[in-house]
Structure formats: C-alpha cells, structure tokens
Amino acid sequence: DAGITQSPRYKITETGRQVTLMCHQTWSHSYMFWYRQDLGHGLRLIYYSAAADITDKGEVPDGYVVSRSKTENFPLTLESATRSQTSVYFCASSLPGQNIQYFGAGTRLSVL
Amino acid sequence: QQPVQSPQAVILREGEDAVINCSSSKALYSVHWYRQKHGEAPVFLMILLKGGEQKGHDKISASFNEKKQQSSLYLTASQLSYSGTYFCGTGPFSGSARQLTFGSGTQLTVLP
Known part of the structure; x- marks a missing residue:
C-alpha cells in the first residue's frame, strides 16, 4: 500500500532553472492537489485536478x-524558478464526495 | 479567502486543555481539521458540517457555530503526542474535500 509519494524529497536549484516535482498515487483517486506551505501562510493551493486532463488554478x-495525462501522476513544474518559490510543496489526493485529503510527505525546495 | 485561526501558537503542559478557533468572513458550510507534526504531512482529524453535531476524536473534539461563522477545536487533557500544527480548512456544503481553503495554522506545543 504505497499511497501517495512525492519525489524528490529535497531539491536545491538556481534561479531561472526549470524544476519538476513529481507526485504519484496508487489509490486511483480522481482529485489531486498541489499546495505550497510557507511560514505564516499555512497551506495555499497552487493547482488542482479533478481527473486526467482536467486541471484548474488555485489561489497561487x-x-x-x-499536467495530468494519467490519473496516478500529477507533476508540478516551475518553468523558471525564482527565490520566492522556495517553499515546502505538498501533493494531496481525494475521492469525489469524500471529505478527506491524503497528503504526501512533501518536497522541500530551495531556490538559490 | 483564507479562514483566520487563533491563537497562532500555544504552549501548554501535559494534561492541560486548549482551544483553537477558526473564523471565516464568508458563510461556513464545512470545516475540516488537520494536524501536521513537525516534518510530516498533514493528517485529517475530523470534519464538521453546517447543521451537524459536535464531533469527537479521542480527547479532541470540535464544534461549529453557524451564527459566528466559527469552528473551535478542543483538546482536553493534552498529551505530548498532540504537539503539532493544527489547520482548519473551509469547504463546500457537501463536505467534500474537493477544494479546501486552509488557515495559516496554530502551532501547539505540549511540554512534559
């Protein structure tokens, strides 16, 4: 029972580089979410997806x-990383009608 | 719009009680409570629906005050294991976790 996994767990990159954070879940949950967590702001929704090929913007x-070409994967790409994107990123998933989001262990990203 | 949590932080001794509040400027339909231990992923605690009853989970319970647009989380006889950051998330009437807006969190520290 692997659940929801994120990779890498830690990443250091430089300003301007492209970075992709991976999220994989084995439950076939249709809903998936990406959050960033910063001190003083809690969890803020970046993007979410209701199903494969259906994505929508969140708060930030x-x-x-x-992108979401397969139900089980929901990668997040920073096309040109900036220092303000230094954060801890959490992926989560949920079933329609279910009232629980299941979170991955997070990716700590530092942009230098 | 993010719900407002208070207090931002609380320190107490084992066996003491604590209350964490979650307020919204918009109408509240469902409130989802999560706990995140240091360095770990947020984990679902409970959900309260508008018009629903007060919920309980071991010695942790919560209430929903529709008139005040507020939910409160009660931790009685705190244990060391209760330490962590508590987040409330506001959601739709159905209680679905489809799209939640989280507060900035309350850091709870329980000392021996």
Whole structure:
C-alpha cells in the first residue's frame, strides 16, 4: 500500500532553472492537489485536478505549470524558478464526495 | 479567502486543555481539521458540517457555530503526542474535500 509519494524529497536549484516535482498515487483517486506551505501562510493551493486532463488554478498558480495525462501522476513544474518559490510543496489526493485529503510527505525546495 | 485561526501558537503542559478557533468572513458550510507534526504531512482529524453535531476524536473534539461563522477545536487533557500544527480548512456544503481553503495554522506545543 504505497499511497501517495512525492519525489524528490529535497531539491536545491538556481534561479531561472526549470524544476519538476513529481507526485504519484496508487489509490486511483480522481482529485489531486498541489499546495505550497510557507511560514505564516499555512497551506495555499497552487493547482488542482479533478481527473486526467482536467486541471484548474488555485489561489497561487503564477509561475507554475501542471499536467495530468494519467490519473496516478500529477507533476508540478516551475518553468523558471525564482527565490520566492522556495517553499515546502505538498501533493494531496481525494475521492469525489469524500471529505478527506491524503497528503504526501512533501518536497522541500530551495531556490538559490 | 483564507479562514483566520487563533491563537497562532500555544504552549501548554501535559494534561492541560486548549482551544483553537477558526473564523471565516464568508458563510461556513464545512470545516475540516488537520494536524501536521513537525516534518510530516498533514493528517485529517475530523470534519464538521453546517447543521451537524459536535464531533469527537479521542480527547479532541470540535464544534461549529453557524451564527459566528466559527469552528473551535478542543483538546482536553493534552498529551505530548498532540504537539503539532493544527489547520482548519473551509469547504463546500457537501463536505467534500474537493477544494479546501486552509488557515495559516496554530502551532501547539505540549511540554512534559
């Protein structure tokens, strides 16, 4: 029972580089989410997806791109990383009608 | 719009009680409570629906005040394991976790 996994767990990159954070879930949950967590702001929604090929913006989508070609994967790409994108990123998933989001362990990203 | 949590942080001794509040300027339909231990992923605690009853989970319970547009989380006889950051998330009437807006969190520290 692998659940929801994120990779890498830690990433250091430089300003201007492209970075992709991976999220994989084994439950066939249709809903998937990306959050960033910053001190004082809690969890803020970046993008979410209701199903394969269906994505929508959350509260803070600027500078991020997502795709979802398969139900189980929901990668998050920073096309040109900036220092303000230094954060901890969490992926989560949920079933329609279910009232629980299941979170991955997170990716700590540092942009130098 | 992010719900407002108070207090931002609380320190207490084992066996003491604590209350964490979650307020919204918009109408509240469902409130989802999560706990995140240091360095770990957020984990679902409970959900309260508008018109629903007060919920309980071991010695942790919560209430929903529709008139005040507020939910409160009650931790009684705190244990060391209760330490962590507590987040409330506001959601739709159905209680679905389809799209939640989280507060900035309350850091709870329980000392021996």
